Every structure is written in structure tokens, then in C-alpha cells.
Amino acid sequence: MSTRHLEKHIPELKLTDLSISLWSGCGQIQSGFFDSQPVIVKLSEIPESINHQVISQSDFAKQRKDKSYLNELNFYNNPICKLAYENVRPRCYFAKRIDVLNILILEDFESKGFQNIDDYKFEHVYAVIDWLAQFHAKGLNLIGSERFPIGGYWHLETRPDEYKRMGSVELKRCASYLADSLYKAKYQTLIHGDSKLANYAFDNNYNVLGYDYQYVGSGIGLQDVMLFMTSVFNGDTCAKYESSILNLYFESLSKALSNTMSIKEYELLEREWRTLWPIVWADFYRFLNGWKPEHKKITQFMQNKFSEVLNRI
Incomplete structure (x- = not known):
């Protein structure tokens, strides 16, 4: 047209x-x-x-x-x-x-005073982590009343071409286990699905707008957190700030859910999602291994997360 x-x-x-x-x-x-x-x-x-x-x-x-x-x-x-x-x-x-x-x-x-950024400060990182927590808190309340597709551009069902190309035998063997662990988790929310720095805009007060929702859908919130970390941190920096990022995320999520979810229920959610954290990384590693095995996002940190998964199963 x-x-x-x-x-x-x-x-x-x-x-x-x-x-x-x-x-x-x-x-x-x-x-x-x-x-x-x-x-x-x-x-x-x-x-x-x-x-x-x-x-x-x-x-x-x-x-x-x-x-x-x-x-x-x-x-x-x-x-x-x-x-x-x-x-x-x-x-x-x-x-x-x-x-x-x-x-x-x-x-x-x-x-409206918002703009994309290339050079971020940690205030931008923290602002997005808080934004994600708010987004996921709302999603937890929506996911039961609406049908959404599986969120994220890398999930196994939609990547048969990349699955065939995988070079890692161990990753390929674990692919279904990784996918099932995430998409059969009890606590599902709405995830952005392409949560990278380029898909956020900021004003001077670090307020955030998210956009590019082609892969919005159901998942666990930490999938967005992981993908965002890969867009701003290298492997060493991921390792350095992993704990503080997770703690900030769950603090923000807890506050956002304080009026809609009991303390006991929230504790179960956080426990489940923290347990799935290595699987979140391993599942994205599975996609990258079939899509572009030399990708710079495949770091020792990501590989270590997969090793954690292997030690569990």
C-alpha cells in the first residue's frame, strides 16, 4: 500500500x-x-x-x-x-x-520527553528492572482471564530450524526439559518478550516506556530480566550484579503485588522463579546455540548456568 x-x-x-x-x-x-x-x-x-x-x-x-x-x-x-x-x-x-x-x-x-539511549547509567538499569516488576505484577493478574501466546522470540516450539542446527548434544538433549520447566511453571505472567535496552525509552527522571511488543505473551518474569541483562552486561558484569538485580526485582515485585497477593503466595512465587533462574539462562543458551553459536551473548556466565541445570537433573 x-x-x-x-x-x-x-x-x-x-x-x-x-x-x-x-x-x-x-x-x-x-x-x-x-x-x-x-x-x-x-x-x-x-x-x-x-x-x-x-x-x-x-x-x-x-x-x-x-x-x-x-x-x-x-x-x-x-x-x-x-x-x-x-x-x-x-x-x-x-x-x-x-x-x-x-x-x-x-x-x-x-x-513527551522520552528518548532512547545508547550509553546507560545504572539508574537506567534499575529503572527498567522496576518497570519489569510492575509490568509482571499486572500480568499475574491478567494471565488467568485472557489467553495469550507463549511470550519471547526464542521458545522451543517456534524454533525448529534453530533446534536442528544445534551443535551442543547436551543442550539439545535438555531442550524439552528446559521448555517444559518454564512453560509449565505454576506462576505465569505476561512478559514483554523482547526486553532489551533498545526497546525502552526514558525521560530525565528515569521514568520508562516500553515498546516493540511483537513477542509479548505468557512466561515467567525472570525471562525478561535475563534478556535485559544480556543487552547491557557482559558475562563478568552479569556475575557481578546478578544478586543485586534479582534482589531489586523481587523487592519491586513484592511491593507491586502487596494488595493483590498474600505474603505466603508471593513467597511461593519468588521461590519458584528463583529456582528457575538457571533454566531461564540455559533455555536462551539453547536458542543461541542453534541460531548463532559464536554470539557474544554466549558467555561463561551463561554456560555456568547451564552447568547448574545439568547438576540438578
């Missing part, structure tokens, strides 16, 4: 010239105005052929990517999610698929 036809279909929308390509040619992001309000417009569709530098994209992989764009539209359109998360994500003006084009129109958070 051309820009002219898009504006004709959505008369409130006026696009400007700024355009940024999405992942592997799956669309673009443009700036514009919606009813005179500054917005960012995400236009996505899956091309017939995706040329990715790491792994060839099978039909299954293209279907997974297509579902992820629909998943994001559903998240913004879900009335329960709108109510729960209206203050922690950009305001959505329009979210719809027209023919094969996914159209998502969000407020331009820079107009």
Missing part, C-alpha cells in the same frame, strides 16, 4: 519523509501526525523472501514473524491490556491489519 493510499484509508494521518527500515526488509517506520499529534507509524508485512545474514528463513520462520506483528496489534487492541498498561507504553491511535499490511500508529514519545 502506497503512502498516498494509506493516508486516504486513514484520513487523520499525515506522513512525513522520515523513514527507517524494519528487520530484514519487513517494513518501515515513518514519522507523521495523527489529528495533528506527532506519531510514529510502524508499517510491516512479510516479503516473499527474507535474506537474513545469520540463518535462512524457512516458511515456518516467515509465518512466525508474521504472527509476531499480529500479536503486537492484538496487544494494543486488547481492552484489558489497554487499561493495565496505558501508562507504561506509548499511546496507541490505530492498530489494524489491512490486507497484508500491519499498521500501528503510536504517539511519538520524544514529544
